[in-house]
Amino acid sequence: xxxxxxxxxxxxxxxxxxxxxxxxxxxxxxxxxxxxxxxxxxxxxxxxxxxxxxxxxxxxxxxxxxxxxxxxxxxxxxxxxxxxxxxxxxxxxxxxxxxxxxxxxxxxxxxxxxxxxxxxxxxxxxxxxxxxxxxxxx
Numbered sequence: 001x002x003x004x005x006x007x008x009x010x011x012x013x014x015x016x017x018x019x020x021x022x023x024x025x026x027x028x029x030x031x032x033x034x035x036x037x038x039x040x041x042x043x044x045x046x047x048x049x050x051x052x053x054x055x056x057x058x059x060x061x062x063x064x065x066x067x068x069x070x071x072x073x074x075x076x077x078x079x080x081x082x083x084x085x086x087x088x089x090x091x092x093x094x095x096x097x098x099x100x101x102x103x104x105x106x107x108x109x110x111x112x113x114x115x116x117x118x119x120x121x122x123x124x125x126x127x128x129x130x131x132x133x134x135x136x137x138x
Contacts, residue, residue: 010053021046 021043 010050010057013053014050017046103125
């Protein structure tokens with residue numbers, strides 16, 4: 001749409017410049033100026049203005065192409081960054097889940113360790129009583 005707008009603008013400006021050239025030519029003719037000199041100068045100026053407009057339009061189109069390419073590249077890089085962040089979030093969720101499982105296993109091991117310690121104490125007490133009974137029976 002921007003290219004269409006620029007081309008329309010060039011067409012309108014060309015028409016305006018042509019009308020100004022025609023008006024200037026008529027004014028000079030009325031004033032008795034050299035017809036061929038005025039016509040040649042007007043045409044030269046008009047051609048130069050049209051060339052300048054065409055060059056400006058080409059530059060604008062080139063700049064828009066570069067902007068479009070840069071935008072596409074930026075979108076692609078943003079998508080890659082988004083995918084990488086999604087992978088990081090998944091990895092963090094996995095690590096969090098594993099950490100929770102490790103904490104649960106550690107708590108279970110603590111309970112088992114306390115139970116073993118209690119049973120060892122009971123065995124020690126029973127062994128002491130048995131030893132005392134055996135010693136007193138001799």
